[in-house]
Amino acid sequence: MELSQLPLLLLFLVLISNFQSGHTQDYPKPTLTVRPQSPVFTGDSVTLRCELDQSWDGWEFLWSKDSNTDSPEAETKTISRVKVSDGGEYRCRARRGGNYTDYSKPVAVTIHERPKPKVTIKPDHHVFRGETVTLRCDIYDGGVTSWRYNWYKDGSTSAFSERQEHTFSSVTESDSGKYSCYGTETEGSRSSHLSDEVTLTVSDFPKPTLTVRPQSPVFTGDSVTLRCELDKITGWEFLWSKDSNTESPEAETKTISRVKVSDGGEYRCRARRGGYNTYYSKPVAVTIHVPRADLSVSPQKWLTEGDPVTLICEINGSSTGWTFSWFTETFSSGSRNDYELLSDSSRGAGGKYTVSSADLNHTGVYVCSAERDKTAVYTPYSNTQPLWVTGVSPPVSLIISPSRTQHFTSVSLSLSCEDQSNSDGWTVRRYTDSGRLEDCSSFLRGSQTGSTCTIRSTSSSDTGVYWCQSESGENYHPVNITVHFGVILESPVHPVTEGNNLTLRCLYKYTTVSNLRADFYKDGSLIQNQTTEMIIPTVSKSHEGFYYCKHPDRGESPKSWISVRGSHSDSQISVLHILSSALAACPYLIVTVVLIYKCCRMRGKTPE
Template sequence: MGSDPAVDVPAEEMVTGLTTLTGSGQSEEKRVTLQIEPRAVFEGDTLTLSCLVRYGYKPDRIEFYKDNIVLQSQAGKVLRMDHVPKRDEGSYKCRVWWRSIYFLDSAEVWVSVRELFSKPTLTFTLVSPVWEGDAVTLQCAAQIYKQGTQLQYRYSKEGTDLRGSGSHDQHSIPAAGLRDTGKYQCEVEAAGTGLVKKTSDPVSLTVRELFSKPTLIFSPVSPVWEGEAVTLQCAAQIYKQGTQLQYRYSKEGTDLRGSGSQDQHSIPAAGLRDTGRYQCEVEAAGTGLVKKTSDHVSLTVRDGQPKPALSQKPDGEICEGDPVTLSCVVEGGFGGWRYLWYRDRQGAPVYQRDSSSGAGYTISAAALSHSGEYWCRAERERTSLHSQYSDPIRVNVTALFSRVTLTATPGVTVKEGEPLNLTCEAAVNKPTHPQLHYSIMRDGEPVTNSTDSALYSIASTEKSHTGSYKCAVESQGVRKSSQELHIEVQNLPSERLEKCKGAFG
């Protein structure tokens, strides 16, 4: 805003020697001056701006500008800026107003704000990724530009401050763990001010597993019985070649004897007192820094001998040719057993099989000879422990066919030229009737073979049809034959034979 010719300024309010203001707010002779102390400042310093009028009437308002943007409008001629940051660098001026009508601008003055120290850089003494147990140091480097400046350092991971902030430009991780994986930053500030702070870019640290969390297993599998030898196996996978492991075993939090380089711990003869919860701990040999513990695993020691349970499927009576399976399981269903089957109290087992969860003795096609009483018994793998005998099961195998008969119609003696029908019949004992296969034989040679018909018909017999006939029925691999039936075809008298021949043309 400039001067207004229409405004009459009283003589007593005129500024002595003030020349006429121009429209730009500038006079031919500069009467307003901006003084800045100091002209070159460091971050965090105090900057003082003084707007001076060479002579004249006291102004009613003074405005201070930075890069032509109003900073502050006030009555006083001094503006104090404490703790200036780098962003306060720029071009400054002041403007003096009288009655909000007349103003004069100072010349623009450039203010340089120098960095107190540089933006810090964070580095690791070991190149990421590192192994568990490695000692890692974080180095925070910042260049100081103002002599005598003391710096304070603070370190953080994923935005959370770490312990050990202070005057040291290093932060140590004595033994890196998987939890130390993440993004790190360091923040630097000028000591005693708490105002000038600068933060490094994030830097990632990856920590690799030296070995896996161990797994503890028992051999044989729990439960075990008194007197059995039990082995605790502590398994951990090594990821860094050359790593040596040390093992320690505990029961209910109390260390067991025999800790060392062995991944096994033995209980030669388990007793009831050995029942409890066990763990194993693994650490990298020679460091004592990287340790990992297995989950708790329970061991139960029982007294006496286990007794297996024996079952049959299908239940009840079975027929010849049917499959039948006997299942033997030690009570509780725990593994590590070998199963043996006995029949009719024979000295040696009729069958034996190793299994982790029980075992079955299968007869794919039962025969009458399979009828009898069966028992099972189990013995623990790699030990001398035997179970009791199971209760017996009686297997009853019924004949599939109670009888097979062959009948001749009209009879076993026929005349030449007469018809003959042979019928094969079987009495099946199985409720669900199986498919039957019929065959009829004469003198041992088959004359018919069918699954559809049990009938053999001869429309006109001849002398050659004389012979011994037998029929057989087969199903489910079971075959049963009838008794032999002798068929005789007799010769007709010559006169009757001629008549028969004439009758048949």
């Protein structure tokens, strides 16, 4: 072989070697393009194109994602309604016959979840006429730097604003509705989802409701809570006023601990937001009572031995939540009387102290007091209430001279305690209308000698109940005595026995003839007119009541209670009945005694 033919041979061998190894370095390298080039949102379409020089025909295209196995597809690859999982690194190459091009430069495809805007309303979803309201549309993530916003109301397809924030400077009720927003890319084709609808409500300013707890009477030392209520609307500042004084900003709930009387008054409230005020609430009166115990008697304070009676203690009209104590007023030589706790005070824990059968020892002056449970609030002593118990056959009598229950002023009055067996050791005491408990030595112009009390010159302050008290503290025979300037009623001191006569006279001190021709009344009803004395010939229980007389010129007398008791014949009949029963039983008793005596004698004999 000639030397000149050697290069051609070498060239031929190289071509044969390259053909056998599939070498493609002289083939073109594809270019991979993607549209759109920016990140796309789920639901959009993405188009990838594997481009070769137009002069090269007959190629088959192979695609791979994230270095996975090639798959043959067309030169253009379109992914409709992409998902996040479609994102990744794509590349392609071409194949013709058994020859392959190089891979294209890889291209990253980024898929973002399509963002959903969020609508916010300030200051609140529920606003009031005239307030300023701002709607704001926020679109988070997505990689978009610039959005164009579209606002819709009540499902309309026509946008009314393209700003991120839309402001109503002074809303009206017509601005109420459901609002949503939507975003599109300013310099691109991407768009967001439509936001959820948010409701804006515009109404007239509300009127708060003011409540107070507790609603029951409030006492000093208790706590009071007032609440200014609005319908679940936020952002309010609350303003409070008392007795129309200057408003002060406070919380929605106002609590006053350990209230004082000065905390009482008329409260009202309103709310403020953004310079706008609601209407005032309806005013609520808060009354702080100093707790006061009020004592009453049922059925009456004048009793006959054996009658039932109930003392009722109420705290400003209510007796719930209190613990009660009961006392009797005791005599004191000083200017103030003392009180002694009843030994069975617990019987009246519920506000009622009941005596089922009164006896003479229940005569006295009573008071009560109370403590509020768990608050250490105490009442002072209540008003006094006397109980006067008249015995059926008292061991001592109060003898009054002159013998009547009503007396003129500026006269001498004598009261004596007469015991059937012994008149020593008795003291005259009284309870005046002014609430004073005194013995005779304490009376103004009064003196006691033995068991007799003398008032040298009577005055209206001597009006009260008088009784006899033993050295051991027993009280007997209470009598109500009235001292009056003017007309008085002459009536018996002691109860009238059924069947006896009752004589009443109308007396006047400043006439030559003391008896007046007057009208007589019982329990407020006229029973006899223009007579100098009224006589009831045969008294019965029905004649019991309050009597008084009235003169057309001199005026009327005070009222006196006339008490009627059972006749002696009733008690005599009762005694005779007992005696006759005993006598009837005597024969049986005698026979029984004889039989018992004989039986004992027979048992006493022993056999010889």
